[in-house]
Amino acid sequence: MSQLIFHGACGQSWTGLTRAHCSGCHEVFVSSGFDKHQRINGGKVTCLPPADVGLIAREKPWGVLWGMPGGYWDDTEGGDA
Numbered sequence: 001m002s003q004l005i006f007h008g009a010c011g012q013s014w015t016g017l018t019r020a021h022c023s024g025c026h027e028v029f030v031s032s033g034f035d036k037h038q039r040i041n042g043g044k045v046t047c048l049p050p051a052d053v054g055l056i057a058r059e060k061p062w063g064v065l066w067g068m069p070g071g072y073w074d075d076t077e078g079g080d081a
């Protein structure tokens with residue numbers, strides 16, 4: 001079942017409950033990629049450019065999804081593979 005999630009602050013929408021939308025840079029990640037994207041240092045969250053931490057972009061019907069090359073993309077969830 002496809003479930004569209006919408007972030008009113010930036011207008012981005014995406015599908016998949018295990019995907020993470022960054023409230024800092026408003027990119028969408030698979031959960032494993034999100035862990036790489038954000039660096040937490042002394043309670044301060046820093047957004048790293050997704051490409052710089054080895055993530056690759058995939059075009060989705062709703063926009064760009066960042067994830068691990070060859071990794072788990074949650075494509076069975078949401079039915080939007």
Ligand SMILES: [Zn+2]
Pocket residue numbers: 022023024025026027037047048
């Ligand atoms: Zn970010």
Ligand SMILES: [Zn+2]
Pocket residue numbers: 007009010011012021022023026
């Ligand atoms: Zn957003």
